[in-house]
Amino acid sequence: MAKYVIQKAQAQLSHPQAKDELTRHLNNLASAQLRQLLETKHLYQKVSFDPTEIVSAIRAVITNIPNLTVFMNWVQGELIHRPMPLTKEPLPLNYLTTEHQPPFIVVQNIKLFCKKCGEREAFMPAWFADITEPSKRGGETNPAVKFAPSNPVLQLLILVYQCQVCTGQPEAFIVRRAGWHLELHGRSPMEQVEVPAYIPRPESRLFSDSVIAFNSGKSLAALFYLRSFIEQFARRMTNQWGRVTGDEIMIAYADTLPPAQRDAMPSLREWYDKLSVPIHSAKDDNEVYEVAKVKIEEHFDIRRAFRMPETVIEPKKASDGGDAADSAVEKPGPSSTGETNAT
């Protein structure tokens, strides 16, 4: 078990040492997983901090049978039922004392996309609480909340973070601990979506809505938004706004691309067709979405790299009864800097 290095050199642990050793690893694992949850997961997704592997590594170095029995009874009978308090600093662990610290979760700095700063920044924990016990107790203004008996242990956590750079509006999360899982059950404000700079501005709302829909578990909506995104872009590029089939629009769009690059780029026409398959059968197809998004992004990144011009539709004047085609002009492609747009 190379992953968990048991600290004690002589590898003969008493049961208090074994408890401390497990607690130390469990603290690190739970803290890292909380960070992972908030940085990378979306609503109703979860992470695990199941310590089974750590327990195996530790029990392998307890050779004294009574020590092993006490340790395993503690793991199986007690540990999973213990609430894990939140803390800002790691609490000291004392080897050789039987009154070892309970496992706890260190609330660390995390990296989140900051809308105000326009990029991912370090957010520091500004305020956090485990509201399970206080809500069971109630108070002067709130009656006590009754919780049904819960096995494994249930904890409701509220965590508030703030961007260290701009100290803008705080971001709040509700996290539910159920046994060895941490689940993201709430977020305010809504998760921000980073839209790469090469995604064309006029249609970027459709792109970001597709990402939001996918992150919220609505893959069919995500597929539809993503297909609408490329269709609306192709309509703009070809000035076709009436009743034209998607296929015709995508063929016309492909003709606008320089032949030298066209064959090397993922084809929007091909991905329009592939996205249409699950849409026509109303299927939540995560796999198609994930591959399509990568390929479509690649297409636009190549457009950016070769500075391919975009057709810009000027806003119509009130007196202008003509078709949008009348006011279409070309402008150079988006800049090649790495900046991102937030929507």
Ligand SMILES: [Zn+2]
């Ligand atoms: Zn900021």
